[in-house]
Each structure stands twice: as C-alpha cells, then as structure tokens.
Amino acid sequence: MDTELARTFLAVISAGNFINAAERLHVTQSTVSARIHALEQQLGCTLFVRNKAGTTLTAAGRQFQKHAGTLVRTVEYARHDVGVARGFRAALTIGGRFGLWEQLLLHWLPRMRELAPDVSVRAEIGMEADLMQGLVEGRLDIGVMYTPESRPGLTVERLLEETLVLVSTTPRKSGLPGNDYVYVDWGPELPVIARTSPISSARRSR
Structure with missing residues (x-):
C-alpha cells in the first residue's frame, strides 16, 4: 500500500x-x-x-x-x-522546544558539525508533547525540553538549570510585582517568577 x-x-x-x-x-x-x-x-x-x-x-x-x-x-x-545521505556515516535527528533554540541549540549545531562532520543532522522544533511523540515513534533521536516524560526505551538527562528573573522598568522595594504587572502564562512547564527551570534532554536508548 x-x-x-x-x-x-x-x-x-x-x-x-x-x-x-x-x-x-x-x-x-x-x-x-x-x-x-x-x-x-x-x-x-x-x-x-x-x-x-x-x-x-x-x-x-x-x-x-x-x-x-x-x-x-x-x-x-x-x-x-x-536513509543516511551520501558522504555521512550516520544520521541524527534532534528536536528542541520553542524558546530553547536561539540561546542553546543554535550554538550547539555548529559545534556538532565541527566535532562530527560525518554525521548528518536534522533539526526540528516543537512542544513537549510533539517531541515526546517523535521520540516514542522513532522519528527523533534526541529531544531537548523542559519536562520530558519517562518512557520505556528512553534515557532522560538534565542538561542545565535556566534561571528566570523578574524584570521591571519600575524599581520595587519588595521585589514582587505590583498592580501594573502583566502576567504571561507560558504553560505549566515554566515557573512564574524568579525560579529555576530544568532543561533536560531525552533520547532513545540504543
């Protein structure tokens, strides 16, 4: 078919x-x-x-x-x-969460190319659910995200801690937001104010 x-x-x-x-x-x-x-x-x-x-x-x-x-x-x-392209010995597909590419993965790709020029790299962008589904289905080899799920056949490793800081144009004595604070909900993966959020990677076990 x-x-x-x-x-x-x-x-x-x-x-x-x-x-x-x-x-x-x-x-x-x-x-x-x-x-x-x-x-x-x-x-x-x-x-x-x-x-x-x-x-x-x-x-x-x-x-x-x-x-x-x-x-x-x-x-x-x-x-x-x-389907490894001609001239490469292996292929690697990595997926990253929205928001992690600019400061993290865009710097990693050139480094990967430098260290392993004979590995073909394919990159994708998505949210946690899409990345986890790609790992489970075998479309992704590595997924970089905030909240990976533990699944059979996957290895989860913490890469680093990202510190979120409340920034304001108006000094505040208490350090807490005032009445003019604008709350932006980025989802349950990210804390609201001045906390750390772990960035982890999940990969298919070989």
Missing part, C-alpha cells in the same frame, strides 16, 4: 474535511478525493461519510485508523534508520 494514501487518510481525520486536508498537504481537493477513493478501492470498503459538517469516519474507517498510523510510523522509522 502506498503510504501517501495512508498519510492523506490521517490528514483528513485531523483536518476534519477534504478541503482543509488539501491545504495542509499542499495539494488540490481533487487529489485528496482521488487518494481516498484509491485507498477505499484497495481496502474494499468506505472510510468516510461526507456531509455538510465535514467528514465522519465509518466503522471501517475507525478500524483502519490505527493501522494507518502504524504504517506511516513504520515507514518513517525505516527511512530514518537506513
């Missing part, structure tokens, strides 16, 4: 309809329709019910969904494992 058909199937589920899926895949709506039709012919069943509200999975579609995800992940893992 062509994995592009499975990818299109998953894109339709994620997007909710054929039009949005076409935009995400950068193809025409007719291409998406043709791929889904070809997939349904191969499987011998109807996968979607199309209506004004969008698309709904049939019972057969729900059953195929888990297989489609496994198929796509397996191909990605195989491509990553064996």
